[in-house]
Amino acid sequence: MAAQNATSAQVATEPEKAADGIRDREIGAEQHHLDRVYRRLEEKIHEAEFLMDDAAKRGQVGTPGALAERDAQVFRAGIHLNRLNSEFEDFLFGRIDLLLGKDGKKGPDGAYTSVEPADDAVRDERAEIAETLHIGRIGVLDADYSPLVIDWRAPAAAPFYRATPVAPGRVVRRRVIRSKGRRVLGVEDDLLRPELRTTLDGEALPVVGDGALMAALGQARSHTMRDIVSSIQAEQDLVIRAPAASVTEVEGGPGTGKTAVALHRAAYLLYQDRRRYAGGILVVSPTPLLVAYTEGVLPSLGEEGQVAIRALGSLVDGAEADTYDEPAVARIKGSSRMLKVLRKAARGALEVPRDGGEVPDRLRVVAFGARVELGAEELQRIRQTALGGTAPVNLLRPRARRLILDALWAKAGGARRYTDPELAAEARAAFDEDVTTEDDFLAFLAAWWPELTPRQVLALMADERRLARWTRRVLNPRETRLLARSLGRLDGDGKGPLSVHDVALLDELETLLGAPARPRKPREADPLDQLTGLEELMPERGETRRERAERLAQERRDYAHVIVDEAQDLTPMQWRMVGRRGRHATWTVVGDPAQSSWSDPDEAGLARDEALGTRPRRRFRLTVNYRNPAEIAELAAKVLALAMPGMESPSAVRSTGVVPRFAVAGPDLAASVRAEARHLLDDVEGTVGVVVPMARRAEARGWLAGLGDRVVVLGSLEAKGLEYDATVVVTPAEIADESPAGLRVLYVALTRATQRLTVLAGERDEPDADGVPDLLRD
Numbered sequence: 001m002a003a004q005n006a007t008s009a010q011v012a013t014e015p016e017k018a019a020d021g022i023r024d025r026e027i028g029a030e031q032h033h034l035d036r037v038y039r040r041l042e043e044k045i046h047e048a049e050f051l052m053d054d055a056a057k058r059g060q061v062g063t064p065g066a067l068a069e070r071d072a073q074v075f076r077a078g079i080h081l082n083r084l085n086s087e088f089e090d091f092l093f094g095r096i097d098l099l100l101g102k103d104g105k106k107g108p109d110g111a112y113t114s115v116e117p118a119d120d121a122v123r124d125e126r127a128e129i130a131e132t133l134h135i136g137r138i139g140v141l142d143a144d145y146s147p148l149v150i151d152w153r154a155p156a157a158a159p160f161y162r163a164t165p166v167a168p169g170r171v172v173r174r175r176v177i178r179s180k181g182r183r184v185l186g187v188e189d190d191l192l193r194p195e196l197r198t199t200l201d202g203e204a205l206p207v208v209g210d211g212a213l214m215a216a217l218g219q220a221r222s223h224t225m226r227d228i229v230s231s232i233q234a235e236q237d238l239v240i241r242a243p244a245a246s247v248t249e250v251e252g253g254p255g256t257g258k259t260a261v262a263l264h265r266a267a268y269l270l271y272q273d274r275r276r277y278a279g280g281i282l283v284v285s286p287t288p289l290l291v292a293y294t295e296g297v298l299p300s301l302g303e304e305g306q307v308a309i310r311a312l313g314s315l316v317d318g319a320e321a322d323t324y325d326e327p328a329v330a331r332i333k334g335s336s337r338m339l340k341v342l343r344k345a346a347r348g349a350l351e352v353p354r355d356g357g358e359v360p361d362r363l364r365v366v367a368f369g370a371r372v373e374l375g376a377e378e379l380q381r382i383r384q385t386a387l388g389g390t391a392p393v394n395l396l397r398p399r400a401r402r403l404i405l406d407a408l409w410a411k412a413g414g415a416r417r418y419t420d421p422e423l424a425a426e427a428r429a430a431f432d433e434d435v436t437t438e439d440d441f442l443a444f445l446a447a448w449w450p451e452l453t454p455r456q457v458l459a460l461m462a463d464e465r466r467l468a469r470w471t472r473r474v475l476n477p478r479e480t481r482l483l484a485r486s487l488g489r490l491d492g493d494g495k496g497p498l499s500v501h502d503v504a505l506l507d508e509l510e511t512l513l514g515a516p517a518r519p520r521k522p523r524e525a526d527p528l529d530q531l532t533g534l535e536e537l538m539p540e541r542g543e544t545r546r547e548r549a550e551r552l553a554q555e556r557r558d559y560a561h562v563i564v565d566e567a568q569d570l571t572p573m574q575w576r577m578v579g580r581r582g583r584h585a586t587w588t589v590v591g592d593p594a595q596s597s598w599s600d601p602d603e604a605g606l607a608r609d610e611a612l613g614t615r616p617r618r619r620f621r622l623t624v625n626y627r628n629p630a631e632i633a634e635l636a637a638k639v640l641a642l643a644m645p646g647m648e649s650p651s652a653v654r655s656t657g658v659v660p661r662f663a664v665a666g667p668d669l670a671a672s673v674r675a676e677a678r679h680l681l682d683d684v685e686g687t688v689g690v691v692v693p694m695a696r697r698a699e700a701r702g703w704l705a706g707l708g709d710r711v712v713v714l715g716s717l718e719a720k721g722l723e724y725d726a727t728v729v730v731t732p733a734e735i736a737d738e739s740p741a742g743l744r745v746l747y748v749a750l751t752r753a754t755q756r757l758t759v760l761a762g763e764r765d766e767p768d769a770d771g772v773p774d775l776l777r778d
């Protein structure tokens with residue numbers, strides 16, 4: 001049998017030989033073009049180097065502006081060549097052959113702008129190719145400014161992605177070119193106007209291969225995501241190039257390319273309006289695993305540094321959370337009810353003694369040679385008045401200080417002593433000076449109105465009795481207990497492991513507390529201050545109020561565009577956190593309600609609406625599943641029907657002919673998982689993901705030791721957005737039972753594989769004789 005195969009592989013038929021000949025010729029043609037591109041780039045570098053050299057030799061020849069321009073040219077050319085040589089394996093990846101355009105107008109990239117062909121471009125099924133464009137990751141112009149390569153994001157490249165046989169526009173043939181370094185390795189063609197196959201210009205237009213998409217989808221997966229720049233599909237391209245105004249919302253099932261599209265959109269926006277977006281695009285991702293998986297995509301598109309990809313647990317500076325609360329706790333922490341609790345906590349924290357001390361209930365000072373005292377009630381009243389403002393608690397401290405001085409001044413009878421306003425102001429200034437330089441007063445203030453950090457307040461919430469005062473009428477006693485217990489991980493200063501949901505609470509507290517004031521720089525007393533009584537409200541460091549506002553805004557980071565991936569998973573509190581980072585931003589929000597692990601979609605929807613504000617929204621839907629073969633998608637659809645009855649699943653674009661495997665775990669679950677993972681490692685070339693219930697995540701880490709780094713184990717919530725050549729989904733019923741959104745989490749787990757899926761049933765799955773779990777039977 002093997003010998004027979006070898007023979008048939010060696011002897012090619014005549015048509016095969018002819019096809020090989022055409023393929024070689026076409027590869028040769030593309031190689032020729034690529035060589036030309038490289039020659040041109042080298043030329044540009046030499047040109048730029050020469051200019052620089054020349055400029056240096058001639059000293060100050062030319063204006064400084066011209067010299068800077070030359071340097072910039074050298075710099076740009078250098079970057080081009082560097083990228084070409086090192087980063088971009090397939091720098092030049094596409095070509096379109098186009099009919100004559102309707103109006104004959106050309107755009108800035110030298111290509112015809114019209115999408116539609118001229119009326120007489122096709123006559124009696126004959127036509128001429130009027131234009132051939134090569135598409136690449138960056139644009140290159142020839143010496144005569146004709147386009148050698150068009151940037152994939154340029155308008156002229158759009159037909160490469162948008163043309164379909166139903167609406168081909170001017171495109172006759174679309175070609176994907178595969179290359180490595182400077183060598184063209186292959187070409188794959190789609191003929192979009194099959195009627196012109198043999199009649200173009202009187203000659204055949206050769207068509208090679210089955211199209212690039214299938215080739216891309218069949219490739220083995222690694223631990224990092226690839227860009228899809230050479231095979232973006234029309235419905236995806238519409239999203240990528242949607243105008244940036246307002247909010248772009250994208251929904252689509254698993255594997256429809258939402259993440260890929262969102263990242264390509266970031267690159268597109270930067271290309272479109274670099275000035276506006278440079279340094280200001282934030283991509284919010286649900287997990288650090290997904291950040292690690294996707295962060296290589298933008299550099300591969302030539303965009304590095306301008307886009308911040310952050311996991312929800314790392315959005316707040318200094319916090320790096322990747323632990324998960326148990327579902328019941330996560331539900332409390334994520335709910336918008338927490339806002340009320342945190343508001344009370346931020347203010348109530350002032351009343352909690354710090355560092356083993358007490359909150360003082362009286363203030364005694366000596367001023368003008370007399371003792372003046374404020375008692376508990378007076379202090380309480382002052383606190384309430386100060387807290388009457390809506391400003392953040394730390395920023396109300398100067399107001400409280402001022403109110404105390406006022407009260408002391410009144411008590412000391414200061415106001416009565418002077419009738420002349422000028423004298424009164426002077427005396428008051430001296431009084432304030434006396435009081436505020438007393439150590440006792442400073443110690444009192446530090447204890448009575450301490451500057452609070454978000455972490456400290458969070459830690460204070462770990463005391464159940466105290467927390468109960470802040471959760472009254474908002475959380476029930478059981479919820480209060482769960483919340484307090486989960487925060488017990490933190491020490492008195494709030495140090496300790498944070499959960500992903502804690503981070504949104506920290507961010508909310510930061511807003512409620514305000515940044516603690518910086519150490520004051522002693523400054524000359526301004527007589528006007530005394531008169532207006534405003535000095536305490538003036539900011540530190542000699543900043544104006546406006547400067548301070550700007551500094552605070554900058555510290556918070558306001559982005560120009562915010563992309564939210566897996567948006568269905570954001571809790572209301574997380575929406576508030578993300579919303580604060582995009583108050584003036586345009587947005588791209590991608591997600592799939594069917595994959596939501598949040599239990600109350602309506603509550604999250606309201607928070608999302610609030611974060612996005614009243615900006616107009618443009619909605620898109622992606623309908624094709626590029627990840628899962630039909631056999632896997634079909635199985636997952638059974639869970640979808642249970643999780644979200646009536647929700648349509650996306651149609652899978654390919655099929656492998658291999659149905660999912662069902663196995664039943666033996667008494668030693670670890671051994672069963674290992675055996676299944678091993679099987680799959682033999683079956684596929686790339687990665688294997690083992691998805692376990694969250695509760696088994698810790699124990700499962702040891703199960704696969706020694707199997708190599710192609711296989712990874714992850715908790716069901718961590719599987720979000722990731723994909724593997726093959727997956728083992730362990731004990732589906734346990735995953736489904738783990739939280740109110742468990743069925744949707746299971747749907748996510750079942751849709752991670754690009755080739756093979758094994759379902760390993762446990763006892764709770766009630767497998768039938770074929771090992772099929774109850775949940776997955778028809």
Ligand SMILES: Nc1ncnc2c1ncn2[C@@H]1O[C@H](COP(=O)(O)OP(=O)(O)OP(=O)(O)O)[C@@H](O)[C@H]1O
Nearest residue numbers: 228231232233254255256257258259260626627721
């Ligand atoms: N046009 C395309 N060409 C080639 N591959 C594609 C294309 N669109 C999507 N893919 C591939 O399909 C897979 C799924 O894409 P992606 O992860 O972006 O989907 P998703 O909608 O975010 O999925 P999920 O909702 O499950 O997280 C990826 O491997 C991606 O590279």
